[in-house]
Amino acid sequence: MTYLWLALGFVVASAAAGVMFARVGSSRQSTRTNWAIAALTFLVLAILTAVFDTLMIGMELFHYDPTQLIGVRIGLAPIEDFSYPLACALLLPPLWLALTGRRRQKQNARRHSGLVSQALLVSRPVSWINTAYPFAAAMLLTTREIDWVLIVGTIYFLVPYNLAMYGINDVFDYASDLHNPRKGGMEGALLAPQLHRPLLWLVAVTNVPFLIVLAGAGGLAVWISLAFSTFMVVAYSAPVLRFKERPVLDSITSSTHFVNPAIVGFALAGVHITPGLMLLLAAFFLWGMAAHAFGAVQDIGPDRDAGIASIATVFGARRTVRLSMAAWTLAGLAMLATPWPGPLVSLVALPYLLNAAPWWNVTDSNAADTNRSWRRFIWLNYGSGFLVTLALILFWRQTS
Amino acid sequence: MGFIYLLSLLAGIACMLLLDRRFRLYFWRDARAATVVTLVGLAVLLLWDLAGIRLGIFFRGEGQIATGVLLAPELPIEEPVFLTFLVLCTMIIFTGLQRMHERHKARRSS
Numbered sequence: 001m002t003y004l005w006l007a008l009g010f011v012v013a014s015a016a017a018g019v020m021f022a023r024v025g026s027s028r029q030s031t032r033t034n035w036a037i038a039a040l041t042f043l044v045l046a047i048l049t050a051v052f053d054t055l056m057i058g059m060e061l062f063h064y065d066p067t068q069l070i071g072v073r074i075g076l077a078p079i080e081d082f083s084y085p086l087a088c089a090l091l092l093p094p095l096w097l098a099l100t101g102r103r104r105q106k107q108n109a110r111r112h113s114g115l116v117s118q119a120l121l122v123s124r125p126v127s128w129i130n131t132a133y134p135f136a137a138a139m140l141l142t143t144r145e146i147d148w149v150l151i152v153g154t155i156y157f158l159v160p161y162n163l164a165m166y167g168i169n170d171v172f173d174y175a176s177d178l179h180n181p182r183k184g185g186m187e188g189a190l191l192a193p194q195l196h197r198p199l200l201w202l203v204a205v206t207n208v209p210f211l212i213v214l215a216g217a218g219g220l221a222v223w224i225s226l227a228f229s230t231f232m233v234v235a236y237s238a239p240v241l242r243f244k245e246r247p248v249l250d251s252i253t254s255s256t257h258f259v260n261p262a263i264v265g266f267a268l269a270g271v272h273i274t275p276g277l278m279l280l281l282a283a284f285f286l287w288g289m290a291a292h293a294f295g296a297v298q299d300i301g302p303d304r305d306a307g308i309a310s311i312a313t314v315f316g317a318r319r320t321v322r323l324s325m326a327a328w329t330l331a332g333l334a335m336l337a338t339p340w341p342g343p344l345v346s347l348v349a350l351p352y353l354l355n356a357a358p359w360w361n362v363t364d365s366n367a368a369d370t371n372r373s374w375r376r377f378i379w380l381n382y383g384s385g386f387l388v389t390l391a392l393i394l395f396w397r398q399t400s
Numbered sequence: 401m402g403f404i405y406l407l408s409l410l411a412g413i414a415c416m417l418l419l420d421r422r423f424r425l426y427f428w429r430d431a432r433a434a435t436v437v438t439l440v441g442l443a444v445l446l447l448w449d450l451a452g453i454r455l456g457i458f459f460r461g462e463g464q465i466a467t468g469v470l471l472a473p474e475l476p477i478e479e480p481v482f483l484t485f486l487v488l489c490t491m492i493i494f495t496g497l498q499r500m501h502e503r504h505k506a507r508r509s510s
Contacts, residue, residue, distance in 0.1 A: 003457045010448050037501060041494040048489070060461035061405060061478075068457045084445065088490040092441050096426075096491060099433035148450060148472070209447065216451045 002068040007083035009212040014091035016208070020201040021094035024101070038093045045085035053077035115198050122170050122191060122199065123163040126378055131165075131261045132158035133385060134284070137392055138265030144400065149217045149268055156210040157261045160203075161233070165257055167203045169237040169244075171196045214268065221267040229260035247314040250296070255288025276338045283334035287348075290327035291377065293320050294356055298371040300364055317367035321359045328352045341394040348384040355380060404465035409481045416488040425495040426488075434491070441487035442480065449479060 018038075022031050054075030057063065064078060072079040135157040139150050170191045191199065211230065215223050235241040236253045243253040259281060271277065296303075296312035297320050303313050312320040332349030335342050355373050362370060420426045427434040452458040453474045460466075460474050469477040 002455050003452065006448070006452055006455060006457065010444070014444070033501065034498070037494060037497045040497055041490060044493050044497075045490060059405075059465055060463035061466055062461045063459050065456055065459070068455070084448075084486065085490065087444070087448075088441060088486060089494070091444065092437055092487065092490050093494045095440060096433060096437045096494070099436060100430050149454075152447075209444070213447055213451045216455050 001070060003064070003078070003080045004070055006216060007080050011083050011087050011090065013205070013208045013212065014087040017205045018090040018094040020205060021098040024098040034093065034097060038089050041093065042086055042089035045089060046082055049082055049085050050074045050077055053081050115195060115202065118191065118195055119163060119167065119199060119202055122167050123159060124166050128158050128162055129385070130258055130381065131161055134258060135261035135265040138262040139269045141392060141396065142266060142269035142271045149214070152210065153214055153265065153268060156214065160206040160210055161261070164203045164207050165233045165236070167199050168234060171200060172237045172239060218268050222264070225260065225264045225267040229264055232256045232260060245309050247309050247311045251289040251292040251311050254292035255285050258288045259285050276342065279334045279338045280342065283331040286327045286331035286334065290324040290331070290352070293327070294324040294370070295374050297321055297362070297367050298374055300367040317362045317364045321356055321362055321370070325353055325356050341391045341398070344391045345388055348387055351380050351383065402465040403467060405463070406467055406478050406481065409478060409485050412485045413488060416485070416492050419492055419496070423496065423499060425499065426491050437491060438484065438487050442483055445483040445486065446480060449475065
């Protein structure tokens with residue numbers, strides 16, 4: 001049955017992408033004609049597949065694990081093989097029409113002007129490394145080899161994952177972002193409303209194939225970690241769930257966005273779980289929570305005006321800053337308890353504590369000024385990344 | 401070690417390109433778009449193959465007509481060539497059928 005599921009995954013993803021491209025490519029009436037021609041194309045390809053697949057299997061060019069098939073064959077070709085031409089006919093003609101559709105292209109160029117460049121801005125390129133690095137480090141340090149799963153996973157957590165996280169966020173935050181002067185530059189882009197639907201489609205099309213392939217590369221632990229990671233990304237800002245507006249859950253969810261890639265990496269590598277590993281993940285998680293909570297302090301004013309709840313609007317500026325500092329301290333202490341060279345990483349807590357310390361007595365009225373310290377985060381993160389990398393190299397040499 | 405399979409695939413691709421050239425269907429109509437479509441198709445189908453190999457569904461055969469040269473475990477050098485052929489075949493059939501439909505429509509309206 002495995003082949004059937006794999007094929008279904010790719011056919012569904014191709015169909016979704018095809019439908020999206022068809023919307024971009026042509027008018028409603030010609031879309032119907034074009035789908036009919038695509039269907040005819042599939043029919044021709046299916047006949048060719050029946051003939052040539054049979055020949056190729058007969059010549060022993062390839063074979064299948066029979067336990068993975070449902071067992072229905074046309075000639076010698078397993079029925080699942082017909083999913084290849086089906087996916088081709090669903091995906092490629094609409095893509096071609098979208099790229100060549102001249103008449104509507106000009107119109108669309110205006111409507112979808114720069115979907116890709118907007119999407120790039122939306123995905124926060126300065127933060128890409130924050131999710132790809134935990135994944136790649138976790139997996140590489142466990143398997144000690146670069147294989148295709150590592151490469152595919154790193155690409156996934158580098159771009160599509162961030163596009164999903166920030167893209168869904170920006171679409172559903174559009175209204176409140178309008179009043180936020182921080183959006184539109186390095187810290188995120190304001191997204192024109194007519195780009196909202198195409199962007200959500202782009203998120204689906206870029207994420208689903210990667211998720212299917214990564215899920216196929218592992219067992220139950222991988223499926224659970226991927227499902228959890230995807231859920232947390234969607235739940236953060238999607239309507240109804242809106243975890244970002246539920247105090248405390250907002251910081252927890254935001255932190256899992258960075259811890260989950262590491263967990264998926266460990267799961268794909270089939271790691272052996274030790275107390276030291278659990279402490280490491282706990283420290284990483286606390287660090288992420290502290291960062292989110294501190295970041296929420298600067299928005300207390302605008303959030304309260306807009307009636308949006310966050311960890312900072314509930315606890316107030318002063319207590320939130322102090323909570324963040326406590327979490328960073330705890331994270332540092334947890335790292336002290338891990339095996340060498342883990343304790344070295346506890347140093348990472350210090351710059352964050354120093355950066356936040358001036359705000360120990362902050363009030364709700366000057367909370368917005370904490371933006372000064374928050375803006376240093378991007379550089380602090382790169383610095384910590386450097387220190388963590390040194391520790392990881394030490395760990396690598398010590399254990400290999 | 402045999403080259404019949406690889407050569408047949410290359411011959412198939414050549415035939416598709418000849419049709420393309422003769423009727424200006426695909427690369428000869430919009431080279432940039434055709435390149436994008438071909439690369440996207442190839443990438444998706446290769447990912448699919450690799451996933452199937454990883455899941456233990458596909459195995460390469462020991463056929464006499466294949467070279468036996470492997471790009472990765474269970475992935476012979478002929479496979480990306482075959483997938484390219486599949487993409488080309490799809491697009492030549494599609495653009496060809498589209499052309500026939502247009503001609504038919506034009507003749508009826510004139």
